[in-house]
Amino acid sequence: MELFLLFVLYSFFGCVLENIYYYIHHGQYVSKRTLLNLPLCPVYGFAALTLAAADKGIEHNPFMLFVTGFLAVSAVELAFYLVCERAYGIKWWDYSGMRINLMGGVSLYYSVMWGMLNIVFAILVHPYCGAAVHMLSHTAKMYLSLFVGVYLLADLRQTHSELIKYKNGEKSLVAKKFLYLLNNN
Helix, strand or coil: CHHHHHHHHHHHHHHHHHHHHHHHHHCCCCCCCCCCCCCCCHHHHHHHHHHHHHCCCCCCCHHHHHHHHHHHHHHHHHHHHHHHHHHHCCCCCCCCCCCCEECCCEEHHHHHHHHHHHHHHHHHHHHHHHHHHHHCCHHHHHHHHHHHHHHHHHHHHHHHHHHHHHHCCCCCCHHHHCHHHHCCC
16 A cells, blocks of 8 residues: 555656656746546656665665666666557657667666756655655555545546547547647657
């Protein structure tokens, strides 16, 4: 239950981070998420949990945290990119215009950023978020996981359905909900 709640929390934080980053670089707010209804970017949740596991034992070594963040998040990012591109014909992001990139799904610039962010994540974010979730009572974790889990599954199902419709050229909510995909990120 704790891992699931951390996944949801980090997916939400990732969505917030993505929206702030987009606003800073483009000067406008666009909802940058990967689910139709919930403000979540699951790729960030998976990346954060991967980092939490990979960072064990190296929390006090900034260089190793950087390397771990660089490699682990790049691997998660590339896997998510390829799965979404193959399954839905959609690129949630496209780094092919950047100088050093791997298949358009990973770029050296962002990999370096992930490495630096992992230092902050391992030292400041994860210890406090993990402790906060751990402090919740078993009953609270159970009900919260059940409530969020049911809603998340329903949203995942609807998102999947709409993305398949979009891929097949049918009328879909994708154009309305994920406008940034149609405008080259």
